[in-house]
Amino acid sequence: MTRPVTPGLSTLARRYGIQPSYFSVRGQRIRAPEETLRHLLNALGVSARNAIEVRNALRAEALARMETPVEPVIVAWDGNLPNIEVHHSGHWKQAMLTIALEDNPAGAGSSYSLHRATERDTRVDGRTFRISEYHCDKPLPPGYHTLRWEVGPTKGDSLVISAPPRCYAPAAAADNWGIFVPLYALRSDTDWGAGSYGELERLSRWVHSNGGDLVSTLPILPCFYDRYSESSPYLPVTRLLWSEFFVDVDSIGFISECDEAATILSGDHLTQERTRLHQADLVDYPAVLSLKRRALKALAHFARHQSTTLSDEIDTFLRSHPLARDYAAFRGALEAAGRRWQDWPELLRLGDLSSADINLETQEYHEFVQWLAHRQVRAMTDSADTASLYLDLPIGVHPEGYDAWRYQKCHLTGVSCGAPPDTVFTTGQNWVAPPLHPTTLRADVCHYWRLCLQHHMQQCNLLRIDHVMGLHRMFCIPAGASASEGTYIHFRPEERYAVLTLESQRNRTAVVGEDLGTVPHEVRRQMARHGLNRMFVLYYELPRMAASKGLGIPRNSLACISTHDMPPFAAIWRGVDIREQATAGII
Structure with a gap:
């Protein structure tokens, strides 16, 4: 694959989370065709048919980030809400931010208000934006909560996910099967x-x-x-x-x-x-x-x-x-x-x-x-x-x-x-x-x-x-x-x-x-x-076993003989899989 020739296309793709290239299983860098980048950008609502559109899209993306007052989704691990960035370009001295809990959507009696911690100015495309950070001292209970914000005449809601850091883990047993x-x-x-x-x-x-x-x-x-x-x-x-x-x-x-x-x-x-x-x-x-x-x-x-x-x-x-x-x-x-x-x-x-x-x-x-x-x-x-x-x-x-x-x-x-x-x-x-x-x-x-x-x-x-x-x-x-x-x-x-x-x-x-x-x-x-938990599949480890290197099962793994993508155990036991792989040219 050749490098994209449209100036800025790779940069624009990366801004929207699209990889312009990736490494193959052999470690070779594979560059995505220009048409692929354009198609995926278009699927995301971004037109990038030529250099002018790419340049305009880069400017629009940078402005859109600053014109979004508050992120639509915020994660509070273990109830600890991170500082919330509030963007605005007006002369509003203070934004209003409150949290309505999942089990109290009306917010009655809620004391989850946020206060301003820091602020700074930044310029994007010739415009000045103020970035204020708001902080909440009180930890949130687990749940899907609503952050209600008001920045000047603009109002909106954001989803706050207050989540435990880890998935549920039952009591371990050595002989579970x-x-x-x-x-x-x-x-x-x-x-x-x-x-x-x-x-x-x-x-x-x-x-x-x-x-x-x-x-x-x-x-x-x-x-x-x-x-x-x-x-x-x-x-x-x-x-x-x-x-x-x-x-x-x-x-x-x-x-x-x-x-x-x-x-x-x-x-x-x-x-x-x-x-x-x-x-x-x-x-x-x-x-x-x-x-x-x-x-x-x-x-x-x-x-x-x-x-x-x-x-x-x-x-x-x-x-x-x-x-x-x-x-x-x-x-x-x-x-x-x-x-x-x-x-x-x-x-x-x-x-x-x-x-x-x-x-x-x-x-x-x-x-x-x-x-x-x-x-x-x-x-x-x-x-x-x-x-x-x-x-x-x-x-x-x-x-x-x-x-x-x-x-x-x-x-x-x-x-x-x-x-x-x-x-x-x-x-x-x-x-x-x-x-x-x-x-x-x-x-x-x-x-x-x-x-x-x-x-x-x-x-x-x-x-x-x-x-x-x-x-x-x-x-x-x-x-x-x-x-x-x-x-x-x-x-x-x-x-x-x-x-x-x-x-x-x-x-x-x-x-x-x-x-x-x-x-x-x-x-x-x-x-x-x-x-x-990870997965450990014995079928993948057969070469390692044949070389007397042991199994090396990772901790916190679900171990199995094979998966639905592999030959069934009876076929492995009888060696049918070897004949099938040889016929398919895999080995």
Whole structure:
């Protein structure tokens, strides 16, 4: 790659957290193409098509920093609020800053006022700005608080995250162990062609009865199994709800009350198709879900229109889980429109749905299956006779899914996450998922991140953060470009860590960061600082063992034989992986 020739483009990119270059796994400096820098800047709302626009954008960025009176997000580690910088260009002698606590949003009786500590002047682009620092002597309780500020005629709010410095850590035990299994592969004598929440609960009880502590699986989030044939659990429609694909139909207690469902379940067609799928070696996701939906649709209609008790239960669930209702409306709108949300009319695209835009039967179905999925997951995790659940939070979402639509301002458009070329993926990887927005709406991004964590942590004792390096930076690929043409965009990791440690402590959920492969030293330093456990994978250490160098398992690590990206243990034990790698040219 040649150096960018547009003067100032690299400087502008760095101002917005975009790396103009990075080092490959071989230590070679890779310079991002100019078009990549321009595309990523444009995704951030910055036009840089030529030298004049670059020069103007540099001036605008410097002024924008000073014209922002107060940072939108402020982290107070252990309740210790840092000095707050207040920027203004007028002759206002004093700004007004107060903090409303999370449990006292009105601020009544609050004594969390800030006083001015220092001030200084600075000049930017010929204008003089005053920078005043305000200090709070009183430590804040943990929580998401609101800093209300008033600088002359300008008023606003900032999010204050008062967070513990470290994630929750349960009492250590030397012999903790557990089992990982992809839920789709957890087959039984009665499965429908894939595992279900019922099989997962039975495995969890077995592990617990044998002294085990954890049961782990891949993400169990909704996916576009049938519509887009995209069955990857790491590209979910949403990270805020559970998958209807894994609902255990046989354990639904009121099936016998619904004549239509009972007829469907006992019919020859369903029985024969269920037997075929049960006997198949591979999981046919569209067929399994289509078969389950025949019964679930009948049950949904029964629950909503023929059973006052069930309908009231569903309404109670939807009131306490409003995102489930909104998600169901989105799925109903997808069905009615017959096309992806990016191609909807503007009002719908921006999130304004009415009943006329929605297939109401589809909405009703998704409300029902979300209620069922929540009940089945909750029943498993609430039981005292089951092992703890170890869940996996994927790095992103499907670009045509619910999260990318409802929280579209929190995601970059025209950009996808991925990884640069390495020794295994020689052309790089494009994971399709849109990255979170690194600069604007930081408080909204923190809120969305909080919702993702809460959804998982309320049901598990251990949570794996996929690609933990993504808290710091993400390899981003412009639409239409190859993975080798991407580069890294940096985030503000302190804000993401603050939400993570706060939710971890509140939910008493320990955290594992997936730090496999090439990970910058700073990432592991921050993981140690904030109490995230590392991962140790035996498969990676086999060469070290063969050389009699020992295992060298790091402290505070989750140790496992392999991961979902590797050959299963049986294949490793039999040496099948060696033949496969030789065939692929890896060894």
